[in-house]
């Protein structure tokens with residue numbers, strides 16, 4: 001994402017894929033295809049199963065059925081995952097630098113507590129360079145989102161899986177991060193993103209999926225949102241009344 005070389009984003013194929021925990025079906029079996037190089041929006045009400053669906057794609061939750069990530073040319077690529085919340089205890093004394101180094105290295109921190117040029121570029125781009133020694137518990141919501149994104153980008157991904165990546169960001173911060181996602185997508189990277197802001201979905205995404213215990217609809221963002229979003233439905237109903 002930080003340079004300009006082309007990416008071969010994968011396509012994701014689901015065949016009767018679902019998640020059940022004990023006797024509760026969190027996501028009913030889904031069969032669909034998320035095309036390569038597209039920006040996919042996962043929408044739906046709170047508790048509808050959006051995060052569960054992302055975890056299923058990432059192999060972070062046991063599922064039934066098939067989830068296939070088809071990497072172009074058969075070469076397994078990297079996935080950058082931005083979870084909904086940074087899973088950490090605020091009192092744990094981990095710095096921003098520790099966190100990014102942990103996300104790019106499998107070695108213990110004391111082996112290589114060095115910033116590589118690649119890490120430096122990403123940290124600068126995400127305006128984190130001046131806070132490398134700050135404890136992650138002391139970051140603001142927006143800074144935390146940028147740190148999560150930095151960790152995702154440092155995997156050199158061709159697929160980004162993003163769970164509400166704009167939460168905690170003001171409008172300027174949102175625009176900035178959306179610009180980075182856009183550049184990644186224009187280079188050919190595939191994006192799967194849970195997002196509540198319908199305007200963002202309409203402006204940026206190619207395909208929308210409404211998930212409410214099951215995949216209820218898939219299509220162009222404006223169409224899916226008009227059918228399912230109470231806000232948009234009210235807006236278009238009002239418009240129809242006026243007309």
Ligand SMILES: Nc1ncnc2c1ncn2[C@@H]1O[C@H](COP(=O)(O)OP(=O)(O)OP(=O)(O)O)[C@@H](O)[C@H]1O
Nearest residue numbers: 021024026044045046047048049050051052053084
């Ligand atoms: N590991 C689990 N075990 C049991 N139930 C779970 C588990 N994970 C999630 N759930 C339940 O599954 C449902 C879907 O949760 P999920 O987090 O996927 O929803 P969501 O659409 O992402 O919601 P939100 O918009 O509020 O983030 C919820 O009722 C949740 O409580």
